[in-house]
Amino acid sequence: MASFDNLSIAMVAGESSGDLLASRLLSGLRPRLPDAALHGIGGERMAQYGFISDWPMEKLSVNGLFEVMRHYREIKGIQIALRDQLLERRPDLFIGVDAPDFNLGLETELKNAGIPTMHFISPSVWAWRGGRIKKITRAVSHMLVVFPFEEALYRKAGIPVTYVGHPLAEIIPMEPDVAAARATLGLGADANVVAILPGSRMSELKYNSVSFVNAAKLLLQRDPQLRFLAPMAGPRQRLFFESLLAEAGLADVPLQILDGQSHVALAAADGVLVASGTASLEVALFKKPMVIGYKMLPATYHVLRHMSYQPWIGLPNILAREFVVPELLQDAATPQALADALWLQMDNPVRKAALRQRFTDMHHSLLRDTANESAQAVCQVLARRPKR
Numbered sequence: 001m002a003s004f005d006n007l008s009i010a011m012v013a014g015e016s017s018g019d020l021l022a023s024r025l026l027s028g029l030r031p032r033l034p035d036a037a038l039h040g041i042g043g044e045r046m047a048q049y050g051f052i053s054d055w056p057m058e059k060l061s062v063n064g065l066f067e068v069m070r071h072y073r074e075i076k077g078i079q080i081a082l083r084d085q086l087l088e089r090r091p092d093l094f095i096g097v098d099a100p101d102f103n104l105g106l107e108t109e110l111k112n113a114g115i116p117t118m119h120f121i122s123p124s125v126w127a128w129r130g131g132r133i134k135k136i137t138r139a140v141s142h143m144l145v146v147f148p149f150e151e152a153l154y155r156k157a158g159i160p161v162t163y164v165g166h167p168l169a170e171i172i173p174m175e176p177d178v179a180a181a182r183a184t185l186g187l188g189a190d191a192n193v194v195a196i197l198p199g200s201r202m203s204e205l206k207y208n209s210v211s212f213v214n215a216a217k218l219l220l221q222r223d224p225q226l227r228f229l230a231p232m233a234g235p236r237q238r239l240f241f242e243s244l245l246a247e248a249g250l251a252d253v254p255l256q257i258l259d260g261q262s263h264v265a266l267a268a269a270d271g272v273l274v275a276s277g278t279a280s281l282e283v284a285l286f287k288k289p290m291v292i293g294y295k296m297l298p299a300t301y302h303v304l305r306h307m308s309y310q311p312w313i314g315l316p317n318i319l320a321r322e323f324v325v326p327e328l329l330q331d332a333a334t335p336q337a338l339a340d341a342l343w344l345q346m347d348n349p350v351r352k353a354a355l356r357q358r359f360t361d362m363h364h365s366l367l368r369d370t371a372n373e374s375a376q377a378v379c380q381v382l383a384r385r386p387k388r
Contacts, residue, residue, distance in 0.1 A: 004382065007036040008091040011051065012082070012106070014060035014099030016200045016233045017278040019043030021121060022097040024167035025144075026051065028371030029378055040082065042097075054082070058236070060102055075102065083109055092385055093378065095120060100132070107139035116385050118378065120144040122154070133157050142381050144374050147319065148365060162377040165368025168278070172263065172285040174363060181267035185229065185256065193227045194219065194342070195269035195288075196255070197262065197279050198241070200233035204275050205240055207295035210248045212273050214335035215293075215342070217253050222343060229269065230255045231262040271346040273338060276313045276327075284316040284325075285366075287359040289345035289352055291326045292317075293333040316362070324358055 013022045023045035026038070030049045038051040041060065047053065055078050083106055086094065093116050096103030100123035107117040119140045123132055136143070136159060143154050146166040154161035179189060187193060196216060198208035216228050232238040238257060245251050258265055262282070266272065272283045272290040283290045292314040312318045314327050326341040328334075345351065 004033055004036070004379075007033055007093075007382070008089065009033075009036055009038050009093050009095065009378075010040040010086055010091040011038065011046070011095045011097060012041045012060075012099060012103055013043060013046065013057060013097040014041070014102055015057065016043060018098040018121070019045045019057060020171075021146075021167055022046050022051075022095075023048065024170070024371050025095070025097075025120060025374045025378070028373075028375030032375055032379060040094075041078075054085070058234075060099060079106055082106065086110060086115070087113055090115060092116070093118065093382055095378070097121060104132070104135055104139045108135070111139060111141060114386055116141045116381050118142045118144060118381060120374065121146055122150045133159075142377065144377060146366070146370075162373065163368070164373040164377065165370045166281070166366040167370045168282055168285055169363055169366035169368070170370055172282065172363075174360070176267040176286050178267055181264045184264055185258075185261075185268055187227055187268055191227050192223060192225060192346075193229060193269045193271075194346075195265045195272045195274075196228060196230045197265075197272065197274040197283075198230075199275040199277070199279070200237060202237070202240055203296070204277075204294075205237060205244065208275050208293060208333075209241055209244045210250065211295065211333055211335050211338060212293065213245055213248075213250045213253050213255065215273060215338035216255070217250070218335055218339035219343065220253075222339075228253070228255045229258060229265040231258040231260060231265045233260070233262075235259070271342050273342055276315075278315070280325075281315040281319075284319075284359045285363050287356045287363075289325070289342070289355055290316075291328065291338055291341040291345060293328045293338050295330055295333050316359070319362055319365075320358060324355060 011022060013019045019042055022042055026046060026049035039054060041055050041057055042051050042053045043057045059078055079102055094110050095118045096107050098121040111117045117140055122145045137157060143159050143161045145151055145161055145163050148163060151161055151163040182189060196212050198212045199205055219226055232241055266283060266286040269288055272288050274280050274283050274290050274292055276292050276294045280292050316325055317323050328337050
């Protein structure tokens with residue numbers, strides 16, 4: 001029988017969505033391993049389970065090829081320092097949570113040194129950069145995936161894999177309580193509410209915020225009674241968002257800016273303007289009409305659009321294998337286009353009902369006991385680890 005005494009588990013999550021995903025894993029793992037030491041890089045949600053972050057998670061929260069290049073020296077320095085620390089202390093297991101550009105290289109070195117490695121959330125090898133599957137083979141002892149179609153992909157590549165469902169499908173209720181969310185935010189039961197989610201990364205806020213809020217301004221011309229919610233991932237994001245609006249002359253747009261509470265905002269909303277990424281999946285699980293808008297550094301966009309394997313970038317569309325919601329990217333993401341597209345999404349009862357059913361079916365397909373299934377997979381890898 002494997003001994004789980006005096007365990008040390010290292011983890012790295014690079015942004016708020018990774019912090020959330022890792023916290024779900026830890027919620028299942030901590031009862032099994034109450035005394036395990038947990039450390040590395042993570043956020044506040046992971047800290048609730050006794051995780052100690054050796055560096056601020058925000059240091060890794062940079063998006064885009066050229067944006068990363070500007071912060072490369074600092075990020076690489078953190079990776080090297082963490083690698084050296086882990087090779088010296090030799091944890092029983094390393095778990096990389098998303099952040100593949102940071103984690104896969106680290107995992108390769110740790111695996112080569114005999115330290116078991118797991119990766120939670122597959123890189124988008126099915127969307128772009130499919131050649132990374134070879135790198136994953138060298139880096140990862142076991143992969144945890146959150147979408148049903150990913151399991152076969154990794155089995156074909158000979159990589160041990162477990163489909164654990166998506167943690168958000170457990171966290172978000174099948175029937176969100178709209179009335180309770182609106183009461184929490186001081187909104188009327190009959191209010192017409194739009195949530196604006198321009199992104200949690202500073203680079204996403206930089207490129208998306210002004211277009212999204214200008215779209216809100218145009219929507220107000222159609223319906224002056226609209227209420228707008230803008231949940232921010234943290235105080236840094238809020239301050240940056242407010243400064244961007246002030247510089248653009250948009251400080252007078254009536255936004256209810258929230259500290260966190262993104263799920264409350266989504267439950268309360270009738271429609272959502274959202275950046276691509278995990279947030280778009282959250283909107284789908286709340287069964288809300290949405291428009292996905294996304295801008296980035298032009299040079300980054302020029303590179304990425306030629307590397308894509310499929311026509312969709314939004315997770316709801318990728319899972320549906322069709323454009324169930326509009327995607328407006330880069331130059332197409334004008335305030336007028338965003339406003340027009342969202343108005344059409346919100347103003348058609350038949351379309352809204354059909355979209356709600358598609359998102360309900362999607363929710364069921366992603367629903368598993370993620371916390372326990374991922375924790376069980378972790379324990380199985382730990383049971384097979386080399387003896388010290």
